[in-house]
Amino acid sequence: MDQLAADRPRTDVGLRPSSYLGLPERFYQRAPLAPVAAPKLIKLNERLATEIGLDPKALASEEGVAILAGNASQPGVTPLALAYAGHQFGQFVPQLGDGRALLIGEAVAAGGRRFDVQLKGSGRTQFSRGADGRAGLGPVLREYVVSEAMAALGIPTARTLAAVSTGETVWRETPQPGAIVARVAASHLRIGTFQYFAARQDEEALRLLADHAIERHYPELRDDPERHLSLLKAVIAAQAQLVARWMLVGFIHGVMNTDNMTISGETIDYGPCAFMDAYHPATVFSSIDARGRYAYANQPNIAVWNLARLAETLLPLIDPDEDKAIEAAKEALSGFQAAYEEPFHAGVRRKLGLATEEPEDLALAADFLNLMAEDGVDFTLAFRALSDDAADDGARTRSLFTSVEDFDAWMARWRARIARESVGAADRAGAMRAVNPKYIPRNHRVEEVIRAAVDRNDFAPFESLVAVLARPFDEQPEHEEYVRPPAPEERVLRTFCGT
Ligand code: AMP
Ligand code: MG
Numbered sequence: 001m002d003q004l005a006a007d008r009p010r011t012d013v014g015l016r017p018s019s020y021l022g023l024p025e026r027f028y029q030r031a032p033l034a035p036v037a038a039p040k041l042i043k044l045n046e047r048l049a050t051e052i053g054l055d056p057k058a059l060a061s062e063e064g065v066a067i068l069a070g071n072a073s074q075p076g077v078t079p080l081a082l083a084y085a086g087h088q089f090g091q092f093v094p095q096l097g098d099g100r101a102l103l104i105g106e107a108v109a110a111g112g113r114r115f116d117v118q119l120k121g122s123g124r125t126q127f128s129r130g131a132d133g134r135a136g137l138g139p140v141l142r143e144y145v146v147s148e149a150m151a152a153l154g155i156p157t158a159r160t161l162a163a164v165s166t167g168e169t170v171w172r173e174t175p176q177p178g179a180i181v182a183r184v185a186a187s188h189l190r191i192g193t194f195q196y197f198a199a200r201q202d203e204e205a206l207r208l209l210a211d212h213a214i215e216r217h218y219p220e221l222r223d224d225p226e227r228h229l230s231l232l233k234a235v236i237a238a239q240a241q242l243v244a245r246w247m248l249v250g251f252i253h254g255v256m257n258t259d260n261m262t263i264s265g266e267t268i269d270y271g272p273c274a275f276m277d278a279y280h281p282a283t284v285f286s287s288i289d290a291r292g293r294y295a296y297a298n299q300p301n302i303a304v305w306n307l308a309r310l311a312e313t314l315l316p317l318i319d320p321d322e323d324k325a326i327e328a329a330k331e332a333l334s335g336f337q338a339a340y341e342e343p344f345h346a347g348v349r350r351k352l353g354l355a356t357e358e359p360e361d362l363a364l365a366a367d368f369l370n371l372m373a374e375d376g377v378d379f380t381l382a383f384r385a386l387s388d389d390a391a392d393d394g395a396r397t398r399s400l401f402t403s404v405e406d407f408d409a410w411m412a413r414w415r416a417r418i419a420r421e422s423v424g425a426a427d428r429a430g431a432m433r434a435v436n437p438k439y440i441p442r443n444h445r446v447e448e449v450i451r452a453a454v455d456r457n458d459f460a461p462f463e464s465l466v467a468v469l470a471r472p473f474d475e476q477p478e479h480e481e482y483v484r485p486p487a488p489e490e491r492v493l494r495t496f497c498g499t
Pocket of ligand 1: 129134255259269497
């Protein structure tokens with residue numbers, strides 16, 4: 001009996017062995033832990049922990065924090081670094097993999113849904129390629145703020161479970177306090193995971209991977225006679241839907257490399273991402289995206305390009321006859337356009353407060369955006385002001401524009417259009433406020449939070465921003481200052497991967 005008690009895990013935070021262990025050893029490395037000097041909890045997302053079946057109390061304990069810092073592992077659970085490849089800015093890299101990340105187990109929610117729990121910044125693995133495997137406090141806080149804001153906006157995304165400081169220094173352009181983020185995702189299967197095995201012509205692994213992906217994300221396809229083609233179609237649909245959601249809130253991912261695009265259709269990898277302030281389709285923030293490959297308006301095109309790379313890897317599974325496989329894959333890819341436009345157009349109508357469909361609606365939306373681009377008007381403010389103006393014939397939106405004559409002409413068209421619907425003004429305004437957020441993680445605010453934490457060890461601004469962004473659609477009159485776009489001197493022009 002004593003023996004049993006001694007073997008029993010001392011701290012069970014609720015993590016379970018990863019399903020990925022059911023796949024052959026060439027899918028991952030059983031990575032050793034790389035302990036840090038002085039782990040300290042910055043923030044634990046208690047609500048998320050509970051939602052996914054973890055124990056927030058145990059996670060906040062000393063032993064729990066050791067697990068979140070990669071200093072210990074949940075007893076009985078082997079940490080894994082996953083293998084993947086990917087196209088980075090169009091260039092194929094046959095081996096990337098978790099070079100600074102560690103899958104520390106799975107969480108199982110009450111309904112049985114499984115989630116990967118992964119540390120980022122947890123130290124070197126066999127995939128580190130000469131880099132340090134660590135992360136700085138800045139990027140860790142950015143990931144916390146932006147991923148949780150995305151979740152509150154209702155956009156499929158990896159979540160943040162916790163942020164931990166390491167008591168160590170990481171060296172980037174300047175020395176930075178080290179930190180580790182624990183993220184939660186439906187899985188970390190990426191297009192790049194398929195590319196890894198396709199590049200090695202390992203058809204057996206591809207088949208196992210595809211079937212694992214189906215079990216995990218699309219179990220309804222299990223008995224589909226064309227399940228691998230159906231998997232491709234399902235991923236196309238999920239990513240089309242995801243990018244449409246990004247576009248509707250002005251989100252720019254920044255590094256849509258194939259290793260950063262998930263099979264589940266969730267947003268992952270919050271590196272140089274940013275929300276657009278002033279609307280312009282060519283907006284780019286990432287310091288490494290000199291040519292604007294991942295500019296705002298290019299995101300749907302890039303998604304299709306990435307999905308074509310996924311399709312290539314699946315050809316041998318789709319049909320032994322290559323010509324037939326290519327034909328089927330092409331047809332599947334041609335479905336992207338409709339899969340993107342349907343939610344995008346529906347979303348645009350909702351943003352304009354339109355409950356019915358008229359042929360001119362999309363032109364009305366495009367003209368509003370063009371006016372915004374010409375006058376450099378803030379995307380989020382404009383749609384929120386229009387929501388408020390819908391209630392009371394106000395002139396809030398007008399006050400944002402400098403070309404008032406053009407704006408007035410547009411507003412007259414919009415007023416005439418909504419007058420043709422039977423929805424009441426208050427209902428319309430309410431519906432618009434439910435899709436046009438008031439609070440987004442504006443870059444200058446994210447920077448401010450990072451500066452306070454990094455330069456002054458002050459986490460109060462971070463806490464405050466996270467709390468405001470948890471209710472993006474609500475009026476929070478005490479937090480009006482978070483609504484304001486950046487003043488010219490506050491504008492953040494470049495964002496960095498920088499982990
Ligand atoms: P990302 O830019 O986050 O998509 O990462 C691309 C690749 O670079 C992945 O294989 C990462 O694991 C690797 N990587 C990025 N930063 C580091 C780092 N500090 N240490 C080790 N590997 C890294
Ligand atoms: Mg990545």
